[in-house]
Amino acid sequence: MIQVKKLVKRFGPKVVLRGLDFQVARGEFVALLGPNGAGKTTFLRILTSLSRPTLGQVTISGYALPAQASAVRRRLGVVSHQPLLYGDLTAEENLRFYARMYGVRNLEARIEQVLEMVGLASRRRDLVRTFSRGMQQRLAIGRAVLHDPDVMLFDEPHTGLDQDACAMLDDVLRNVAARGRTVVMTSHDLARIGDLASRFDVLSGGKIVASASRDEIGPDALLRFYRQSIVEKPAARELTI
Amino acid sequence: MNPIPPAEAEVHPSLGSTTLAILWKDLSAELRSRELLSAMLVFALLVILIFNFALDLKPAIRREVTSGVLWATFAFAGTLGLNRSMATEKDRGCLDGLLLAPVDRSAIYFGKALGNLAFMLVIEAIVLPVYSVLYNVNLFNLGLMMIILMGSVGYVAVGTLLSTMSVQTRTRDMLLPILLFPLVIPILIAAVKASAGFLDASPWRDIAPWFNLLLVYDVIFVAIAFMVFDYVVEE
Amino acid sequence: MEPKKPALKFLDIASAVLIAIATGLVFFYAPMEAVMGNVQRVFYFHVAHAWVGLLGFMVAAVAGVLYLRTGDLKWDVVEVAAVEVSLVFFFVAIVTGSIWARPAWNAWWTWDPRLTTAAILELVYAAYLMLRAGIEDPERRARFGAVYVLLGFLSVPMTFLSIRLLRTIHPVVIGGGGSGAEGQFDMSPKMLHTLLFSVFTFSVYFVDVLWHRVRLGNLMQKVEQLRLKVVR
Numbered sequence: 001m002i003q004v005k006k007l008v009k010r011f012g013p014k015v016v017l018r019g020l021d022f023q024v025a026r027g028e029f030v031a032l033l034g035p036n037g038a039g040k041t042t043f044l045r046i047l048t049s050l051s052r053p054t055l056g057q058v059t060i061s062g063y064a065l066p067a068q069a070s071a072v073r074r075r076l077g078v079v080s081h082q083p084l085l086y087g088d089l090t091a092e093e094n095l096r097f098y099a100r101m102y103g104v105r106n107l108e109a110r111i112e113q114v115l116e117m118v119g120l121a122s123r124r125r126d127l128v129r130t131f132s133r134g135m136q137q138r139l140a141i142g143r144a145v146l147h148d149p150d151v152m153l154f155d156e157p158h159t160g161l162d163q164d165a166c167a168m169l170d171d172v173l174r175n176v177a178a179r180g181r182t183v184v185m186t187s188h189d190l191a192r193i194g195d196l197a198s199r200f201d202v203l204s205g206g207k208i209v210a211s212a213s214r215d216e217i218g219p220d221a222l223l224r225f226y227r228q229s230i231v232e233k234p235a236a237r238e239l240t241i
Numbered sequence: 242m243n244p245i246p247p248a249e250a251e252v253h254p255s256l257g258s259t260t261l262a263i264l265w266k267d268l269s270a271e272l273r274s275r276e277l278l279s280a281m282l283v284f285a286l287l288v289i290l291i292f293n294f295a296l297d298l299k300p301a302i303r304r305e306v307t308s309g310v311l312w313a314t315f316a317f318a319g320t321l322g323l324n325r326s327m328a329t330e331k332d333r334g335c336l337d338g339l340l341l342a343p344v345d346r347s348a349i350y351f352g353k354a355l356g357n358l359a360f361m362l363v364i365e366a367i368v369l370p371v372y373s374v375l376y377n378v379n380l381f382n383l384g385l386m387m388i389i390l391m392g393s394v395g396y397v398a399v400g401t402l403l404s405t406m407s408v409q410t411r412t413r414d415m416l417l418p419i420l421l422f423p424l425v426i427p428i429l430i431a432a433v434k435a436s437a438g439f440l441d442a443s444p445w446r447d448i449a450p451w452f453n454l455l456l457v458y459d460v461i462f463v464a465i466a467f468m469v470f471d472y473v474v475e476e
Numbered sequence: 477m478e479p480k481k482p483a484l485k486f487l488d489i490a491s492a493v494l495i496a497i498a499t500g501l502v503f504f505y506a507p508m509e510a511v512m513g514n515v516q517r518v519f520y521f522h523v524a525h526a527w528v529g530l531l532g533f534m535v536a537a538v539a540g541v542l543y544l545r546t547g548d549l550k551w552d553v554v555e556v557a558a559v560e561v562s563l564v565f566f567f568v569a570i571v572t573g574s575i576w577a578r579p580a581w582n583a584w585w586t587w588d589p590r591l592t593t594a595a596i597l598e599l600v601y602a603a604y605l606m607l608r609a610g611i612e613d614p615e616r617r618a619r620f621g622a623v624y625v626l627l628g629f630l631s632v633p634m635t636f637l638s639i640r641l642l643r644t645i646h647p648v649v650i651g652g653g654g655s656g657a658e659g660q661f662d663m664s665p666k667m668l669h670t671l672l673f674s675v676f677t678f679s680v681y682f683v684d685v686l687w688h689r690v691r692l693g694n695l696m697q698k699v700e701q702l703r704l705k706v707v708r
Contacts (some may be wrong), residue, residue: 012614013548013701049475050340073343082334084341088270100262101342103254128272143338271706399627410610419606423599424627427634430642448639454634461630469626472544472619 001026001151001182002047007056009042016042018206019056026150029183031197033190038203040186043153047184048078061150074102077149081159083140086128093119094128095146102147111148118142118172135164141172144150152176154185158192170196194222202229227230256351261345263352267326268359277325279340281364285318289372303376308436311372312392314427315365319396320421322360323404324414326353331408340474350470354401384439384448387456392432395459399424402466405473431455484691489686494677498670499526506670515579518572520670524678526569526594532562533597537629540622552618553697555625556608557689561682563601570594589639596635600628624685 004022008015016039024030034040045051046058049069058065063072078084085094095114099107115121118138128136137157144152154173158166173196177183187193193200200222202210210229217225254262270279292298292310330336330353339349369389373380400421407416435451437443481596502520509516535559543551573591585591611617652686663671 013697013704045476048341050337070343073341076341078341080334080337082337084334084338086266086270086329086335087333088274088329089266093266093269097262097266098338098342101254101259101339101344102342103258278515355570366681375624397632402627406607406623409616410607410620411612412606412610416603416606416610417707419603420624423596424631427631427638430635430638434642454638454641461634462627465627465630469544469623476617 001028001061002184003057003059004047005057007043007046007058008054009046009051016206018048020203020207022201022208024182024184026182027180029177029196029198030185031193031200032184032186032203033193033200034203035188035230039206040203041155043203044153044184044186048076049073052147074147075150077147077234078138078155079137079144079152079157080155081157083128083136084143085128085136085139088127090125090127091115091131092124094139098143099146104147112143113214114146114205117145117175119168123158132165134161135169136163137161137169138172141169141176145176149181151182151184154183154187156186156188158187158189166192189215190222190226200225202226204230248443254342254344256345256348259342259348260351260355260456263339263349264355264359267353270329271356271360274365277322278360279365280410281360282367283319283457284321285314285364285368285421286371288314288317289368289375298376300377303378304441305437307372307376307380308433308440311368311436312433315361315389315393316396316425316429318364318368319393319400320418322364322395323400323421324408324417326357326360327401327404327408336408336474345476346408346471347467349474350401350405350467353405354397354466357401358393358397361397362390362449365389365393374400378440380440382439385436388432388439388452390434391452391455391459395428395455395462396425398459398466402470405470407469421458427454427458431458440444481693483590484684484687487632487680491677491681491684494680498674498677501670506667507664509667510665511578512579516646518576520674521678522569522572523671524674525572527567527675528678528682529562529569529594529597529681532565532686533629533632534655535686536562536625540625540629543618543622544626547615549614549618550694552621552697553690554615554686555618555621557686557693559601559604559625561689563598563605564700565678565682566594566598566601570610572599587639589636589642592639593632593636595697597628597632600632604628685705 002022002024002150004020007022008021009017020039020043022043032040032043042051046053046065047060049065049072052066060072061075063075065072089097092111092115095111096107099111104110112121115124117188118140118141120135120142123131123135128139131139143216157169157173161169170192173183173185177196183197185193185197197214199211199213200217201208202225210225212225296305296306296310298310302366327336327395330339340346369380370377389396395411400417403424404417407413407420410416412437431451431454435448435455438448438451499522502517506517506520509512536555539551539555539558543549543555573594577586577591578584605657607624608617608621611620619693
């Protein structure tokens with residue numbers, strides 16, 4: 001579903017991603033872990049088509065980035081730590097706007113379904129400005145699934161949420177995964193992501209330094225796996241690409 | 242929680258429909274909050290007030306400076322609207338939301354530009370009668386309206402492009418007038434002269450060169466902004 | 477640090493020699509202008525600087541377009557170099573113009589099309605530099621810079637045109653055919669030689685300075701790379 005080969009991203013003289021390889025099969029739920037500044041957000045921005053790779057190949061659903069960005073965008077649903085919603089529009093209006101941007105047919109029925117799914121049907125006519133952080137994030141997920149994307153990308157979706165909101169978000173995430181969607185998610189919260197993802201990849205020094213499925217690691221050993229993969233690969237911190 | 246139902250088959254959204262979607266979104270958000278329009282309007286009235294004292298708008302000189310005062314007011318109030326309109330996209334990451342959609346980037350440009358134009362025209366439609374009443378000048382003149390429309394089109398065409406750039410810099414709001422004003426001087430000169438021409442009921446041959454200049458500017462800058470907008474939003 | 481290329485060294489020397497000769501021509505070869513006297517001699521360098529300023533402006537716009545088309549940062553270095561160099565040349569042109577204008581028009585400054593356009597061009601450049609200063613990411617800085625230079629390149633001639641429509645008193649010395657503007661004078665052959673030589677001299681000097689500035693830009697990039705290596 002997602003194929004990344006020898007991806008390099010440079011900001012002027014600064015090299016953030018150094019020949020990163022990454023594959024995700026259809027239906028996998030991959031958690032992308034890594035310390036701050038490892039390049040997680042940069043990598044995700046490239047996958048979302050918002051940033052161009054300096055070198056290397058990125059293919060999503062068989063379409064290449066950045067050449068076929070428009071085809072990729074139609075198949076992507078993105079949730080970042082910012083909700084990407086307009087505060088002065090109601091929940092319904094926000095969804096209607098994005099549905100029109102994605103050319104979703106049968107729009108009213110679809111909006112209805114999505115609002116139902118994220119549990120905001122009763123607040124549909126309220127301004128998003130009045131929503132709590134958790135509600136905004138749920139609506140953001142609703143926005144991201146409007147056009148029924150094949151691949152979903154989440155960048156730290158739990159940031160700034162309280163326990164209840166996190167739990168509700170997890171429900172929605174499981175729901176998304178259960179529909180056979182391919183999901184890539186970055187997170188700091190190892191405890192939270194532990195029972196969501198089916199595979200864990202560690203990004204450090206601009207490369208994927210370790211990758212393991214949930215079965216391989218076993219329960220409760222995620223933290224140990226994460227720490228080991230960062231400590232064991234000092235080579236990744238060198239400058240050479 | 243219900244499972245996510247599949248969406249209906251999608252069609253590729255057209256340039257026109259996505260442009261209108263963005264315009265509709267900006268207008269309905271503004272209709273609700275009225276933050277941008279009220280700020281622009283109050284600012285415009287304050288500028289006129291300041292001119293009133295700075296120039297001592299006596300009936301004798303009023304005639305000559307009216308079109309200049311009007312255009313200075315529109316230009317200053319305009320930057321406020323341009324800044325605000327882009328800041329709402331940038332602050333909550335909505336610009337990324339627009340860019341994530343499978344739409345032509347020009348739809349984003351035209352949608353935002355049309356919204357900005359609408360805000361400019363609303364302000365102008367309020368300022369003109371107010372100015373007429375305050376200074377007892379008749380400003381209801383079809384020629385003047387046309388010049389105001391043409392001037393605003395060029396101003397907004399460049400302004401929307403530049404505000405998209407300035408909002409992505411460290412200095413943000415401060416930068417827009419500095420970037421914008423040196424580039425819109427041809428519009429301001431031509432619009433001031435043409436407006437004055439229409440207000441004085443000058444013959445068409447005196448107004449024509451200014452009219453043509455405005456027209457050429459509008460065509461060139463709408464076209465060039467359309468061509469380079471990709472570079473301003475795509476990373 | 478890479479040493480200067482021989483061609484650049486040659487240009488350095490050539491510029492110095494040419495400027496010395498041009499100065500000599502201005503003071504000893506060109507005849508004294510009948511009406512304005514010695515002050516008219518500033519005219520040769522004034523025109524040369526204004527010409528070079530325009531040349532730099534065009535180089536910047538071309539480099540901007542090339543950057544947008546290729547995405548190669550070397551064009552960005554050329555663009556900034558051209559803007560910075562041309563900013564200084566234009567400033568000299570404005571100052572020398574003022575020195576000439578004082579006796580000719582009896583004012584340091586007039587709102588004539590060329591003066592005003594020159595001033596606005598300086599403002600466009602200043603805005604350009606401020607725009608760049610506000611952006612961290614080198615690629616975004618280059619893209620925005622190129623777009624802005626391009627917009628300036630299209631708008632400044634229209635500014636010139638619009639002010640010219642208002643009215644001009646600046647003398648049109650070359651090919652102007654006696655427009656009757658104040659301060660107008662006819663050029664003798666010796667004056668023309670001096671003018672052409674000055675324009676040539678400062679064109680060479682422009683290439684020399686531009687080259688130095690591009691080299692400096694490249695070195696700055698290298699320093700930045702090395703600095704990042706050390707920080708890591």
